Amino acid sequence: MINSQMHLNPELLSPEVKQEPIRSGFGRGLLAAGESNKDVVALCADLTDSTKMADFAKSFPERFVEIGVAEQNLVTVAAGMALAGKIPFVSSYAAFSPGRNWEQIRTTICLNETDVKIAGSHAGVSVGPDGATHQMLEDIALMRVLPRMMVVAPCDAIEAEKATKALASHKGPAYIRLAREKSPIITTDETPFALGKAQVLREGTDLTIVACGTMVYYALLAAEELASSHKLDVEVVNAAVIKPLDTVTIVASARKTGAVLTAEEAQINGGLGGAVAEVLADHYPVPMARVGMVDRFGESGTPEELLEHFGLTAPGLIERALELIKRKSHK
Amino acid sequence: MANDIRQDIIKMLVEAGSGHSAGPLGMADIFTALYFEVLNHRPKQPDWPERDRLFLSNGHIVPVRYATMARAGYFPLEELKTLRKFGSRLQGHPERLRLPGLESTSGPLGSGLSQAAGHALALRMDGNKARVYCITSDGEHDEGNIWEAVLFAAKNKLTNLTVIIDRNNIQIDGPTEQVMPLGNLAAKYAAFGWHVIEIDGHNMQAIISACDLAKAIVEQPAVIIAHTIPGKGVDYMEYDYHWHGNPPGTLETPGAPPKAEQAKVALHELRTLGGRIRSEHE
Numbered sequence: 368m369i370n371s372q373m374h375l376n377p378e379l380l381s382p383e384v385k386q387e388p389i390r391s392g393f394g395r396g397l398l399a400a401g402e403s404n405k406d407v408v409a410l411c412a413d414l415t416d417s418t419k420m421a422d423f424a425k426s427f428p429e430r431f432v433e434i435g436v437a438e439q440n441l442v443t444v445a446a447g448m449a450l451a452g453k454i455p456f457v458s459s460y461a462a463f464s465p466g467r468n469w470e471q472i473r474t475t476i477c478l479n480e481t482d483v484k485i486a487g488s489h490a491g492v493s494v495g496p497d498g499a500t501h502q503m504l505e506d507i508a509l510m511r512v513l514p515r516m517m518v519v520a521p522c523d524a525i526e527a528e529k530a531t532k533a534l535a536s537h538k539g540p541a542y543i544r545l546a547r548e549k550s551p552i553i554t555t556d557e558t559p560f561a562l563g564k565a566q567v568l569r570e571g572t573d574l575t576i577v578a579c580g581t582m583v584y585y586a587l588l589a590a591e592e593l594a595s596s597h598k599l600d601v602e603v604v605n606a607a608v609i610k611p612l613d614t615v616t617i618v619a620s621a622r623k624t625g626a627v628l629t630a631e632e633a634q635i636n637g638g639l640g641g642a643v644a645e646v647l648a649d650h651y652p653v654p655m656a657r658v659g660m661v662d663r664f665g666e667s668g669t670p671e672e673l674l675e676h677f678g679l680t681a682p683g684l685i686e687r688a689l690e691l692i693k694r695k696s697h698k
Numbered sequence: 699m700a701n702d703i704r705q706d707i708i709k710m711l712v713e714a715g716s717g718h719s720a721g722p723l724g725m726a727d728i729f730t731a732l733y734f735e736v737l738n739h740r741p742k743q744p745d746w747p748e749r750d751r752l753f754l755s756n757g758h759i760v761p762v763r764y765a766t767m768a769r770a771g772y773f774p775l776e777e778l779k780t781l782r783k784f785g786s787r788l789q790g791h792p793e794r795l796r797l798p799g800l801e802s803t804s805g806p807l808g809s810g811l812s813q814a815a816g817h818a819l820a821l822r823m824d825g826n827k828a829r830v831y832c833i834t835s836d837g838e839h840d841e842g843n844i845w846e847a848v849l850f851a852a853k854n855k856l857t858n859l860t861v862i863i864d865r866n867n868i869q870i871d872g873p874t875e876q877v878m879p880l881g882n883l884a885a886k887y888a889a890f891g892w893h894v895i896e897i898d899g900h901n902m903q904a905i906i907s908a909c910d911l912a913k914a915i916v917e918q919p920a921v922i923i924a925h926t927i928p929g930k931g932v933d934y935m936e937y938d939y940h941w942h943g944n945p946p947g948t949l950e951t952p953g954a955p956p957k958a959e960q961a962k963v964a965l966h967e968l969r970t971l972g973g974r975i976r977s978e979h980e
């Protein structure tokens with residue numbers, strides 16, 4: 368059952384559900400953060416429109432810094448500005464930042480503990496026709512291993528807006544993962560959000576799906592279908608904050624359902640699934656399966672074709688959920 | 699030939715529904731010169747060990763490379779229709795493992811020149827006389843990786859390396875001189891120890907002569923700074939950075955026809971060379 372305390376979009380399961388790119392929420396959140404705090408600055412690497420920094424740049428031209436196509440310079444200039452008391456948000460495509468500039472982030476942002484917020488847009492295979500080079504799938508793993516780095520992957524534009532505002536007042540390094548294509552609006556302004564907290568969007572007793580980003584919607588669809596066609600009662604947890612992961616919520620859910628499936632539009636190694644597996648191994652091991660890109664690169668195609676091909680939609684999740692239920696009952 | 703290639707590019711982009719217009723149109727003359735005059739290559743034997751190598755660092759302009767390769771006989775023209783489609787060998791950004799004849803995978807900017815330099819060094823170690831060509835863009839000169847390669851190639855006196863820069867003065871966020879001024883690229887390369895040649899990148903004879911001249915330079919790598927017009931051949935696209943990453947039919951810009959007409963207008967203009975010759979369909 369959908370958790371009524373989450374105040375989700377009532378149209379969520381309708382085929383006409385409103386859609387918006389997750390990155391647009393980042394753009395609104397950044398503008399709002401800029402309005403409420405004059406120390407917020409924005410830096411971009413020649414992708415101002417598509418990473419949704421354009422509104423901030425227009426409203427606060429004196430606080431917007433164009434870096435050009437130079438992602439290593441992007442994060443290190445930002446680190447220097449943070450050392451002078453600014454709160455820099457930096458953006459590019461995730462493949463290039465944090466894809467290209469990892470060591471600079473490690474030393475000048477994490478080891479230095481500077482207040483830089485890295486926005487990686489166009490994450491996942493749903494980037495589509497641009498192909499493998501532009502479809503970032505390793506960013507969660509790359510950012511998650513860095514000490515002091517917070518990692519956030521919002522499930523819709525509304526959550527992205529809330530997360531961006533929250534990050535502006537959170538002290539320390541953070542990464543926010545954004546997607547290119549329009550995706551369904553799942554939450555509302557009333558849906559609770561807190562850095563470090565996972566949300567139980569749907570309550571169930573047979574199986575838990577822990578998802579982040581674009582996969583949260585498919586997890587909810589899969590849960591509905593598993594209820595109506597298979598009489599299975601599935602719990603869906605939105606782990607928008609992948610690090611620090613909300614151990615309490617995830618372990619409590621695993622205790623209740625006894626099986627956990629994870630879902631992310633990212634490499635299966637080292638991402639959200641890895642993080643959940645680590646937590647469960649430490650606290651409460653249960654049968655588990657991970658849905659993601661299975662140690663391979665993406666390719667050109669439409670977003671829909673690619674998501675379906677790689678099993679990153681509701682049918683893909685249902686298949687894996689049914690296998691997992693079998694494993695659980697054999698135990 | 700370059701004009702046919704420009705028409706191929708427009709058709710491919712329209713069919714794909716996404717992709718880059720300005721860079722590929724601007725580089726059609728240079729690709730034509732390379733594949734039909736300059737490169738020592740065998741389209742039917744793309745892994746021929748003695749072939750000249752062409753590294754494309756600014757991978758987003760790959761539609762011009764695909765179209766030229768098809769015209770040169772690497773694969774059927776028909777296949778150009780599959781650009782950016784699921785299962786295609788013609789990925790949105792070039793992938794070496796998918797299509798024979800591509801020397802490397804690119805798209806993320808700034809890393810092609812280092813690979814070309816490393817390749818040139820390795821060929822020299824092996825006594826292989828093939829030349830290495832590398833095409834880069836002006837925008838990607840914002841990347842430090844490019845300048846690291848510029849130092850490296852000069853240090854190693856890579857005389858078997860010819861670099862061609864697409865100096866079209868645009869990138870995504872605007873004119874290069876506003877986004878991140880590059881200033882006098884020729885003076886910069888010269889100061890780094892390179893032999894610099896500047897040409898009009900639409901003058902076929904100048905392109906071929908510059909490539910010949912580059913081969914004759916001793917002790918230094920050579921760079922050809924090719925001044926090009928982004929969107930060359932399609933009036934409403936020329937010089938306008940908004941057409942960097944958009945195909946015809948997707949954008950309203952000052953002076954452009956309505957979206958539904960854009961592909962037709964572009965093809966007509968190319969077919970008639972801007973009204974100077976009658977179209978075969980008229």
Ligand SMILES: Cc1ncc(C[n+]2csc(CCOP(=O)(O)OP(=O)(O)O)c2C)c(N)n1
Nearest residue numbers: 413721805806807835836837868869870942
């Ligand atoms: C490392 C990296 N950063 C950012 C991008 C996104 N990007 C693609 S093309 C481009 C503009 C580069 O300028 P230029 O190559 O001169 O563009 P053109 O003249 O072809 O329009 C940018 C920023 C990228 N492909 N790679």
Ligand SMILES: [Mg+2]
Nearest residue numbers: 836837866868
């Ligand atoms: Mg350019």
